Amino acid sequence: MSAAGHKLLNQGKVRHTYSVPDLPYLMLSVATDRISINDFVLGSTIEKKGAVLTSTTVHWLISELTGISHHLVAYGTAIDKFLLPGAKKDPDLRSRTLVVRKLDMFDLECVGRGYITGSMYKEYRRIGFDQTGGMLWGHLLPPGLKDGSELPEAIFTPTTKAQTGHDEPLDWREVRKKYGLDPEMLTLHYYTIASRYARARGIILADTKFEFGTHGERALVLGDEVLTPDSSRFWDAGSYSESIEKGKTPTSHDKQYVRDYGKGIKTPFSDGKGAAIVGIGNLDPANPEHQQFVGSLTLPPEVSERTTGIYLGIHDKLTGRHLPAFA
Template sequence: MDILQETDFEFYGLKKTGKVRDVYQQPHQIILVTTDRHSSFDRIVAHVPYKGQILNQISAFWFDKTQDIISNHVLAIPDANVTVAKKCTPIPIEAVVRGYITGVTGTSLWTHYSDGKRDFGNFILPEGLQKNQKLQTPVFTPSTKDDAHDVTMSPSEMIEGGVITAGLMNQIENASMALYERGVEIAKQHGLILVDTKYEFGLNENGMLTLIDEIHTPDSSRYWQLDSYEQRFAAQQEPENFDKEFLRLWFKENCDPYGDTVLPEAPEDLVLELSHRYIHVYEQLTETKFTPGSAPILERIQRNLGDYIL
């Protein structure tokens, strides 16, 4: 099985390495190669077969289905793992929208709520919510995009702190809510609940707000199975999900993922399970059978990118 760990295509432009994507900078466009890298604890913990292709193709699916809401960065998808995109100036905000109260990490809504927090600045949650319950209306919980760690702030805190102007924040919130609503509607048609998600925006060369990076992928979003949700929620069982939590737990139990310089290799069966989950979301959502792109992946990408050499 061929796995895409990293690329060295510097002849396409200066390379910037994200956690998951290798990004090549050209004067007016960027080449985003989505790799099979899997990040957790702010570091790469595994390489998951087909993950890069699936993320790129799920994003392509959603960019297409939302272009009437807001213009996005896609120019071309010359390869299963590659998007050629308009170069934008990224806005350093993660625009998070949540339709359900859930999560286990320090930034999750359920963690704050179960610690007693009700007033989130731009919305107040009622008493008596249960974990995984659907919210009356979706909520907007943006955070700053920081190299060290993201900080959740209400929109007015961001405006007062000078992170962003009120006008732009308002545009981002409106776009995010409309994108999430569309996401929920289409996911539902395919038997899925789009639980929560995170968007990134940038400004294009004309200063217009543009959706960038990725959209509604299993990395940026949480999906649950629709048909079993109600019954499981009533029985206080966790929803059927596609979470990566099991892999996080394995690392927590087998090493110190924040402290150790070198991490142990994750067991192959866990990595393959994760790969199957990505494939499952792709197939259920797009209602098409997943077909791996031809291998070797690196050679194939280079062949397909031939025309984009500077």
């Protein structure tokens, strides 16, 4: 995926950014169809995924999180006036590209959680807090929580933004000392708005990630993707209670399906005890050999097709429409 003639500024796991001629304070953010899990990029792509991420982000910023400071400048057909002639009037590029303000981004990922799952639940169990309760990542958690249990209140669980390896949890109190109250307050405010909106449409927003930066002013600006199935966990509200009672993770409408598929991948690597490593999540993203192996993997067609269906489905539920066409 490229923007013809535009200079590539950065190539991320899923997004490429490009320069905008004569407007150095702007850039093109192009969402590809690549998919990453456990900080690895797989060798397969997911059809229409980039368009889903772009359209979903636009929906939240334009329709629901109104009145906030964000980086979005143009989308859809409106991006053409920022493009070089060779890139104009391209329906595919219009579907997956945002024109955004460049921000001085915080070296921080701001996670809002209303439910315990994923890495937090794994650590909760490992320490034994499921039996005793205790202080985890700066939050006092009660005993007896199951995977997917609703927390007493939404919490702020920031992480590092690692260039290599895994993101690591940060204590919110240390983040508050360094960045002030705004990242925490805005994260929980936006999470609450989005959670209520999603719940009214039969979806539970278990957790989500926001990223903030500044643009020549003191106030924070919301950047990157917003409340997408890549950056969030969306669960089916109708089957939630039954799933928790049975000790099952709730039905997801995000990339958890691919994460679950990755748990069964047999790798050619061994751990420190000589045992074969099974599961992409048990590999080290800072290890080039592990990265090369995962990058060579292709998803079975049925997994790719189902993932496309999941992404299109949650997009339609949240936005109330199908993907727009930009012919």
